[in-house]
Every structure is written in C-alpha cells, then in structure tokens.
Amino acid sequence: xxxxxxxxxxxxxxxxxxxxxxxxxxxxxxxxxxxxxxxxxxxxxxxxxxxxxxxxxxxxxxxxxxxxxxxxxxxxxxxxxxxxxxxxxxxxxxxxxxxxxxxxxxxxxxxxxxxxxxxxxxxxxxxxxxxxxxxxxxxxxxxxxxxxxxxxxxxxxxxxxxxxxxxxxxxxxxxxxxxxxxxxxxxxxxxxxxxxxxxxxxxxxxxxxxxxxxxxxxxxxxxxxxxxxxxxxxxxxxxxxxxxxxxxxxxxxx
Numbered sequence: 261x262x263x264x265x266x267x268x269x270x271x272x273x274x275x276x277x278x279x280x281x282x283x284x285x286x287x288x289x290x291x292x293x294x295x296x297x298x299x300x301x302x303x304x305x306x307x308x309x310x311x312x313x314x315x316x317x318x319x320x321x322x323x324x325x326x327x328x329x330x331x332x333x334x335x336x337x338x339x340x341x342x343x344x345x346x347x348x349x350x351x352x353x354x355x356x357x358x359x360x361x362x363x364x365x366x367x368x369x370x371x372x373x374x375x376x377x378x379x380x381x382x383x384x385x386x387x388x389x390x391x392x393x394x395x396x397x398x399x400x401x402x403x404x405x406x407x408x409x410x411x412x413x414x415x416x417x418x419x420x421x422x423x424x425x426x427x428x429x430x431x432x433x434x435x436x437x438x439x440x441x442x443x444x445x446x447x448x449x450x451x452x453x454x455x456x457x458x459x460x461x462x463x464x465x466x467x468x469x470x471x472x473x474x475x476x477x478x479x480x481x482x483x484x485x486x487x488x489x490x491x492x493x494x495x496x497x498x499x500x501x502x503x504x505x506x507x508x509x510x511x512x513x514x
Contacts (some may be wrong), residue, residue: 266337270350273333274325274358280485281321285314285366286442294409306381311370317387318366321410326416329355330488331424334495344493352417352485359413363405407477414481414488421488425495 289311300306329351337347422431442464449461 266343266346267350267354270333270354274354277321277325277357278362279316281362282365284317285369288314288317289369293377297380300381306377309374309377311373313371314366318362319409319412322362323412323416323419325358326355326413326418327420327423328416329491330417330420331418333464334420334424334492338495344495348489348492352489355417356410356415359409360406363409364402367402367405398456407475407481411477411481411484414484418484418488418491421491 290311292311296306296309333351334347338344419431419435422434425431426434445457445460445464448457493511
C-alpha cells in the first residue's frame, strides 16, 4: 500500500463513518424541530430551542472515531505494511481536519434549522433564538466547538492507544482510576476539609478546569495525541499489540 492509497483509505473510512452520523444528526434535529412546532401549535409560544442531542451525538462519534482509529484501524494498516510514522501522521491529520469539519457541519445545521423554524412560524429568513446575532459571537461559538471536538478526539485517540498497547484489564483500570481518584478527592474535600484535601482539590481544579477553556483545550488535546504517538510509534503488529511492558523490558535488555 503506497502513500496515496493509505491517504485514500483513511479519508474514505472517515467519510463513510461520518456520513452515518450526519444522517443521524439531521434526523434528530428534524424531530426536535417538530417538537418546537407542536409546542407552538399547542401553546402559541416558542420555548427554548436546543439541539443538544445532535451535539452529543457528534461529540460522542468524534471520541469513538479517535479510539477506533488508534485501536482498530492502526493495527489493520500495520498488518499490511509496518509504516508506523506515515500511518500515524495521516490518521491524525485527517482526524483533526475531519473533526473541525464535523463541528462546522453541526453548527451550520443548527443555524439552518433555527432559520427554517423562523420561516414556518414568522415567514422570515431569520434564526430563532440562535444566540449568534453578532459575528463575534458566531466566531467564538465556532472556535469553542472545534476546540472541544479536537480535545475529545485526542481523548479517544489516547484511549484507543492505551487499549492497543496494554492488556485490556490494565488499560481499563487506568482509565477508571482517573474519575475515581477525582471523585474521591472531591468527597474528601467536602467531608474532611483539611489542608491536605484542600491542596489536592486545588490541584485537580488546576488540571481539569482548563480543559473546558479556550486554547487550553487544544493544549490538552495535543498532549493526549502526543502521548498516543509515544505509545504507538514502536507498536508491534496485531498479534503482540498488548505487550507494552514486555516490549519495554526487551528494549532494556538490548
């Protein structure tokens, strides 16, 4: 499989999977619009318009797509030809571009749906309750969406890399331990409230809260993707993919 074939396969996989989720988003938005019309006919008013289910669908897909790429697709490519750096570079490049594209698609569908509601109810081509009346607000919303998408893609890609390189039980234990530790610290801070628990609580606040803020989302996403690259850049083929520790000891012996 040459370079052009690799790129073509990765793009086709992304487009094919994205096509299904875009259809799902459209159906969800249509159902939500029908609920708005029903409420208007029944009560004569338009309530809050929210397409959060469509956003949750696309964000969940982006996370799963990152995980599938690093865990499933990567091993398939290695089974054909062990070009690790090339596969990782193309997967990540197409993944990031595809993520930004999907976030723009859902945002545009949101605006169009609100304008369609305006046409049906008020016979005007204007977005109803869009919250994006100013160009600056529109630009800010788009930036937040694609940064959030890249962060979730990075989380998914790193999670898939963990499951690829570690045994499933170990990878699952590591992933579960993070929220368990965080919840434990929060509970201790609420119940015990001593200097140690306060320091730990402040620490997790410093680490977690920035993940919900602007450019730091990109930083976190980049760190996670970098961690996944470190896990996968010397990854063996599918047969030995869960042997990270054995591979580490072998390298030490060499």
